[in-house]
Structures are given as C-alpha cells and as structure tokens.
Amino acid sequence: xxxxxxxxxxxxxxxxxxxxxxxxxxxxxxxxxxxxxxxxxxxxxxxxxxxxxxxxxxxxxxxxxxxxxxxxxxxxxxxxxxxxxxxxxxxxxxxxxxxxxxxxxxxxxxxxxxxx
Amino acid sequence: xxxxxxxxxxxxxxxxxxxxxxxxxxxxxxxxxxxxxxxxxxxxxxxxxxxxxxxxxxxxxxxxxxxxxxxxxxxxxxxxxxxxxxxxxxxxxxxxxxxxxxxxxxxxxxxxxxx
Numbered sequence: 001x002x003x004x005x006x007x008x009x010x011x012x013x014x015x016x017x018x019x020x021x022x023x024x025x026x027x028x029x030x031x032x033x034x035x036x037x038x039x040x041x042x043x044x045x046x047x048x049x050x051x052x053x054x055x056x057x058x059x060x061x062x063x064x065x066x067x068x069x070x071x072x073x074x075x076x077x078x079x080x081x082x083x084x085x086x087x088x089x090x091x092x093x094x095x096x097x098x099x100x101x102x103x104x105x106x107x108x109x110x111x112x113x114x115x116x
Numbered sequence: 117x118x119x120x121x122x123x124x125x126x127x128x129x130x131x132x133x134x135x136x137x138x139x140x141x142x143x144x145x146x147x148x149x150x151x152x153x154x155x156x157x158x159x160x161x162x163x164x165x166x167x168x169x170x171x172x173x174x175x176x177x178x179x180x181x182x183x184x185x186x187x188x189x190x191x192x193x194x195x196x197x198x199x200x201x202x203x204x205x206x207x208x209x210x211x212x213x214x215x216x217x218x219x220x221x222x223x224x225x226x227x228x229x230x231x
Contacts, residue, residue, distance in 0.1 A: 043206070044223055045206065045208070046222070047221070050219065103172070
C-alpha cells in the first residue's frame with residue numbers, strides 16, 4: 001500500500017523560529033518520487049521540491065531544506081528563520097515510478113502559522 | 117507567462133443542480149489534472165487528461181465527468197449535486213504526463229458550495 005503521513009496537523013511558531021514539517025511515506029516500490037507543495041491562503045499548490053528515491057542527498061534552497069532518509073521512510077522539510085509569508089498548508093506527496101499525475105498520493109497536509 | 121486559470125473562483129449551487137468548472141492550462145501544457153480538496157478527505161484525484169484523452173480517473177461516482185478540448189482547456193462537470201460535493205476543486209497543468217520529469221502548476225481553484 002502507498003501512503004503518506006503528515007502527523008502534524010497544525011504548527012504555530014513565532015517569526016524567526018526554525019520549524020520542521022514531518023513526512024513519513026510507505027511504498028513497496030524501489031523507485032519512487034517525493035514532493036513537497038505549499039498551499040498559501042490564495043489556494044493554488046506551489047511546487048517546492050521533487051526528489052527521487054536514489055538521491056538521498058539533503059537539499060537546501062535558501063531558508064528551505066529537506067532531509068530524505070530512506071532508512072526511516074521520511075522526507076522532512078525544515079524552514080529556517082521562519083517568516084510570516086511562510087504561513088500556509090504544506091503537503092508532502094509520493095509518486096511511484098511510471099505513475100502519472102493521478103497517481104500522486106498526498107498527505108493530509110500541515111498547516112503552518114508563523115506569527116510576527 | 118500566464119498561469120493556470122480556473123473559472124469561476126466561487127460558486128454556490130443548490131442540491132440536485134449540475135455545475136461545470138473550467139480550467140485553462142499554461143500555454144503549451146498538454147496535461148491537465150483535477151483534484152477535489154475537502155477538510156475531511158484532503159486532496160483526492162479526480163481525472164487526468166493528456167492531449168484530449170482521459171489517462172486516469174480517480175475513485176469518484178459517475179456524476180463526476182470531465183473532458184479536454186483540442187486547445188488543452190479542460191472542463192469538469194458534476195451532476196445531481198450533493199452537499200458532500202462542497203469543496204475546493206483544483207486544476208493542475210503540466211507539459212508532460214509524467215510528473216517525475218516535470219512539475220505541475222496549479223490554479224487557485226474553484227470553491228464550490230452546495231446548499
């Protein structure tokens with residue numbers, strides 16, 4: 001079975017705090033892709049990152065960083081020095097190799113509130 | 117470059133009515149997917165179209181249907197609306213039908229309320 005679990009439903013932090021959003025996935029496939037999307041209050045999902053299962057190197061993009069660990073089936077997302085504009089719902093998603101857009105499995109999302 | 121455009125943004129319908137939602141993908145994108153987002157169920161896949169062909173369909177009743185036109189614009193239709201159809205309907209466009217190769221761009225959605 002394929003599944004994505006985002007155990008944190010809501011997180012509230014104060015501006016400039018670091019925050020980590022957890023994502024745990026389940027799949028039997030050896031080749032798969034993991035994604036993070038951001039959904040601001042305006043509604044659209046904004047693509048943040050795509051990572052394939054063979055690339056366990058952590059990635060950093062500005063204040064964003066991702067920690068992919070196959071041993072624990074986790075793909076966690078950290079925002080350093082959070083800002084109010086980071087307030088949004090964040091979704092982790094899983095796609096097995098060869099799957100089309102419809103085969104994306106989304107987690108339930110984590111709502112992040114960053115207070116000034 | 118214009119983004120994904122969904123119309124209308126908000127809609128209120130009565131139970132039993134039908135509704136048509138529209139999605140105009142980014143120019144040059146041939147893949148369009150639809151999702152339903154509700155607080156309880158989260159993001160659920162509805163359909164995927166590529167070059168006017170339905171490539172994939174989610175687990176929704178036959179009241180939900182869709183199509184894609186030759187210019188890649190897509191519409192989805194829900195007939196005999198139920199209260200449970202109230203949701204944010206999101207459309208995503210992509211140049212490819214393989215999301216592992218390209219990213220999908222989402223519209224702002226249509227907020228449907230069924231009363």
